[in-house]
Amino acid sequence: MSRLITRRNFLRTSAVSGSGLILAGCDQFDFLADKSGPARQIMERANVLTYSVQRAVIGEQTLAREYAASEIRQGMRPNGSVDPTTPEYLALKEANFAGYKLTIKGLVDREVSFSLAELRNMPERTQITRHDCVEGWSCIAKWTGTPLGPLLDMAGVKSTARYCVYHCFDNIQRTLSGDILYYTSSDLIDAYHPQSILSYGLNDEVLPVSNGAPIRLRIERALGYKQPKYLHTIELVDDLTPFGKGRGGYWEDTGYDWYGGI
Structure with a gap:
């Protein structure tokens, strides 16, 4: 198969084609826009089934494969946005991220924030893992950062959070009405997974801007679009529908699978 037909292009084309048919007035495709319709509900249940099967087969705490340093053959390939231009991010970058804060809020007992220096001074984890992109390429790299689970415990996750x-900070899309900022989400199982780290180091160097500085979340059992770069806030919620188009992430809003597990 030609490499020009990537998984991302296929998903994007499928979503756009479906939208175009609806906008063109083809009544037979109206069910695609009806979230309460039976066909849409079947599609939603299929995603839930896939997620449930993967959870049952893989297990909640099973680790992603880790590699030897000798298997790192190249630098980590940048992808997507490589240099956000939001004023807040540009100011932080100019000051070498001295004023950066990671905030955990929402359904927590207490809102907490951590500077980059505080995150770097916490117990760290280093892991050499393979990044799998939805476009079809992979890259092995060494990531160093702070495990996310203990920070969530500091905030005190409420029992209602899901x-x-x-x-x-990533303004991945610019429109006439303003920037669209990147977001994604995970369940608490992935958030508390031992390999889910707030990475500030890449291949024994400070995480570059092109790869998500100052902080990139690594969820190692998921595809690349579930590894958000330029992260500044983690919000604990019980429902994803208030965000974006209600699908749980920027790419998920265009038709990508929410779980994105591998």
């Missing part, structure tokens, strides 16, 4: 929503 998801973490990850908010980023």
Whole structure:
């Protein structure tokens, strides 16, 4: 198969084609826009089934494969946005991220914030893992950062929380009505997974801007679009529908699978 037909292009084309048919007035495709319709509900249940099967087969705490340093053959390939231009991010970058804060809020006992220096001074984890992109390429790299689970415990996650929503500085799309900022989400199982780290180091160097500085979340059992770059806020919620188009992430809003597990 030609590499020009990537998984991302296929998903994007499928979503756009479906939208175009609806806008063109083809009544037979109206069910695609009806979230309460039976066909849409079947599609939603299929995603839930896939997620449930993967959870049952893989297990909640099973680790993603880790590699030897000798298997790192190249630098980590940047992808997506490589240099956000939001004023807040530009100011932080100019000051070498001295004023950066990671905030955990929402359904927590207490809102907490951590500077980059504080995150770097916490117990760290280093892991050499393979990044799998939905476009079809992979890259092995070494990531160093602070495990997310203990930070969530510091905030005190409420029993009603079901998801973490990850908010980023990344203005991945610019429109006439303003910037659209990247976001994605995960369940608490992935958030508390031992390999889920707030990475500030890449291949024994400070995480570059092109790869998500100052903080990039690594959820190692998921595809690349579930590894948000330029992260600034983690919001604990019980429902994903208030965010974006209600699908749980920027790419998920265009038709990508929410779980994105591998």
